[in-house]
Amino acid sequence: MLTKEELQYYDRQMLLEPIGVVGQEKLKQSKVLIIGAGGLGCPALRYLASAGVGTLGVVDFDQVSVSNLHRQILFDFDDVKKNKAEVAITKLKKVNPFIEYVAYPVRLSAENSIDIFEGFDVVVDCTDNYESRFLINDVCVLLNKPLVYGSIFKFEAQISVFNWQNGPTYRCLFKDFPSSESTADCNSSGVVGVLPGIVGLYQANEVIKMILGIGEVLSGKLMIFNSLNNKVTYFNLSKSQENLYDDLLGEKKLNPEKYIRPCTLSDSIYEVDYELIDLSNFQIIDVREPFELPVLESDMVVNVPLSELTELYSQINRHGNVLLLCKSGARSMKALDILRDQFGYSNVKSVRGGITDELISKLLEV
Amino acid sequence: MENEVQFYGMIAEKLGISKTSILIDFKVEDVNVRDLIMDSYPLLKAMTFQIAINNVIKENISSAEVGEIIAILPPFAGG
Known part of the structure; x- marks a missing residue:
């Protein structure tokens, strides 16, 4: 039941016909886990909090550094050397005090991920490395949770929703860890803060649509956005016919060795x-x-x-x-x-x- | 008639081009694009990528798809 203060806070959003009080209640009942409070995670968190998602979980073991500040919009100079998940929640409580927050200031691993994911309805991958991305995907498959994916390379971004209503998963797109020649991250390849901002908001938008049951979810499609020429391209992705997970997933158990990038x-x-x-x-x-x-x-x-x-x-x-x-x-x-x-x-x-x-x-x- | 090939992400950067065109010799009905592209660009043999033909992710191209765009899609990890 929404309180008087909440009805006032969400007023402009509830004016939208497909949302209303019923939709706002759905948002309040929902639990969304954001993994990575960085360039993607900060904007996604900011808007999911404002939209009224009832419980937001934030996983990040890392500390804020000065080089994060140009794109990780929840943080400022006073936050440097503090844990990102905890600082993010401190900031978000000021934005929306009506929802619940759970901080996980830990490094996501095969050992702790199932326990963390189990209490949430939707998982949002805002990480910056393949080890985490494959782990998150596999836990979502194991626990049957939808996964909202966003990633960037310089001025380009990939966005999709995996494992939604028996749709394709991340491994249907990329079966296993890429070769070392194919890897880069924001720390080594550079990034203008606006692009993860855009992508994080796309991710938040997909979450809201899924919770409300409105619009068309970006499942079965890979969206690529180029911020230099504003070109958006969609690629149709089918569910793989291979048994991708037979060797990976046991009965609610993951093999930690599968989530370490194979050493050459x-x-x-x-x-x-x-x-x-x-x-x-x-x-x-x-x-x-x-x-x-x-x-x-x-x-x-x-x-x-x-x-x-x-x-x-x-x-x-x-x-x-x-x-x-x-x-x-x-x-x-x-x-x-x-x-x-x-x-x-x-x-x-x-x-x-x-x-x-x-x-x-x-x-x-x- | 040729097929346009579009490169994305790190592959475009490593090759120094974002698009090119290739003439495919359809000796068989279905031609594996991965083999074809890696023969043309040996640098890609060490790289991970997906292939899309006419915006559908798949590996093989048929003679009916001459003129369609081939996209070479590497994974991104940044966030």
Whole structure:
């Protein structure tokens, strides 16, 4: 039952004939889980909260950083180093105090995802990596939840709704993890904040249509939007006839090993865990761009951005041990491939998982 | 008659083109577009992509689809 204050808050929305009080009640009864409170998640959350979705769950283990602020619109400078899920909810409570919020300040995993997803009606994938995307899809298939998908590459975006009313799933589009040559994220390829904003709102719109039972849900279609020329293209996607999930899904159980991007031979040989090595034995190369934070304030660290590697590689020692670092471990692996394949380096390794607070502390101790 | 091929995302970036055209030799009724594209652009052998013909996601093209647009669609992960 909507309160007097809620009726006032949702007045303009309820004026729409297909919504009214009945539709607003449907929204209030609904529970939506947003995974990733980043470039996609922030706008999706902002509008789903305003629309009156009764319970919003937010999953994000990450902390706000300054480089997030240009696109992650729920955050400001005071939020830096705070958990994104918790900050997002603090902000959203000011926007709409009439709904329930649940923060999950954890890294989504095969072990915790089923428990988290079970209480929600719709799942929205606002993540930025394939490991999470395949995991989210598979949990949605396992628990029969609709999945609203959005992803971007530079000025292009893909949007779809998977697993809706027995429709196609993400694995019907992409069966398994892409090759390492096909991967990139916003941290390594760049993004103008407007595009994830647009895509996050498309995702929120699909959620609202599904809950209200109005319009045409973007199921069985992949929408691609190009923000440079405003071209929107739809591709029809059918449900795969292959048994995609027989080897993946047990009885309410997932195999954690299926959600780790398969290592190539070079990954397994050249990636290292910093905990297992003595950093003082390495020349440390930070392949991030110079403006990226946190700055690694150590005499041991040389900044050779990936974008300039082919010009600046001579700063990297040919002999002795060399350790490559970046935010996530993805760009440092790319740098390693370039150094090895183009310039014949055989003494380089990449830090798995990228720069963490623990790694920074360890660097300062050396 | 040729088919226009449109490249999206990272594939367009890696190839340095967003579209081209190909002349398909229909020795058999159904031609596998993936093989055809990878023969023309060996760089794509290491990449993951889906194929759409006339906006329908599928791998094979028939002679009746000459003139239709072929789209090469890599996955995106950014968010």
